[in-house]
Amino acid sequence: MAKKVFIGVGHGGSDAGAVANGLKEKALNLAISAAVRSELVKQGVTVEMSRTADENDPTNEEIKECNAFKPDLAVDIHNNAGGGDGAEAYYHHGGGKGKTLAENILKEIQQIGQNSRGAKTRKNAAGKDYYAFIRETNAPAVIVECAFIDNLTDKRIIDTVAEQKQMGKAIAKGILKTLGISYKEEPAELYRVQVGAYASRANAEAVQKKLKAAGYSAIITKSK
Numbered sequence: 048m049a050k051k052v053f054i055g056v057g058h059g060g061s062d063a064g065a066v067a068n069g070l071k072e073k074a075l076n077l078a079i080s081a082a083v084r085s086e087l088v089k090q091g092v093t094v095e096m097s098r099t100a101d102e103n104d105p106t107n108e109e110i111k112e113c114n115a116f117k118p119d120l121a122v123d124i125h126n127n128a129g130g131g132d133g134a135e136a137y138y139h140h141g142g143g144k145g146k147t148l149a150e151n152i153l154k155e156i157q158q159i160g161q162n163s164r165g166a167k168t169r170k171n172a173a174g175k176d177y178y179a180f181i182r183e184t185n186a187p188a189v190i191v192e193c194a195f196i197d198n199l200t201d202k203r204i205i206d207t208v209a210e211q212k213q214m215g216k217a218i219a220k221g222i223l224k225t226l227g228i229s230y231k232e233e234p235a236e237l238y239r240v241q242v243g244a245y246a247s248r249a250n251a252e253a254v255q256k257k258l259k260a261a262g263y264s265a266i267i268t269k270s271k
């Protein structure tokens with residue numbers, strides 16, 4: 048079975064997130080998340096993103112989508128502001144795979160020249176995890192804060208498309224390591240087996256059910 052990863056894309060639409068130095072967090076988060084997805088898909092991982100455009104995408108919706116998707120791992124991509132320097136990642140205070148994921152992602156981000164403020168936990172007054180994405184997501188979940196956009200050193204690490212892709216690739220590598228998948232620069236070509244093509248999704252699902260019953264992992268893809 049292909050591994051599954053959910054990517055929450057922080058903010059969006061009327062919620063821009065942090066805004067500084069000509070950068071909007073919502074746009075940066077989307078560019079980096081798209082790069083994470085493209086790297087993961089190349090390595091055979093099934094990915095769902097909470098949004099793929101500039102639209103409203105509140106955290107409670109992300110959590111619902113994520114739990115319905117039942118991923119092996121979940122990450123929420125953000126950028127910071129408020130006078131710091133470097134990347135940080137939050138994980139569930141219980142540790143476990145979320146902690147490993149946070150540490151693996153930060154190690155890869157350091158490889159591209161960004162400094163790390165460390166893997167962290169944060170609790171609320173009730174002793175639960177402060178961030179809903181970590182507290183309410185069933186899968187091991189991590190919030191990644193890639194850079195402080197109001198810090199000029201950090202801004203220069205993340206303000207071009209190429210750098211945003213590089214950041215996404217670093218995050219993807221940390222995810223892959225946590226999944227036990229070794230990153231291949233040039234993934235082998237895939238040979239796909241097609242059983243049929245159906246105008247109705249219900250018919251496709253019926254065939255998929257038969258294949259699964261016969262022990263095959265069958266996926267449905269949509270194309271023209």
Ligand SMILES: [Zn+2]
Nearest residue numbers: 057064125126
């Ligand atoms: Zn944010």
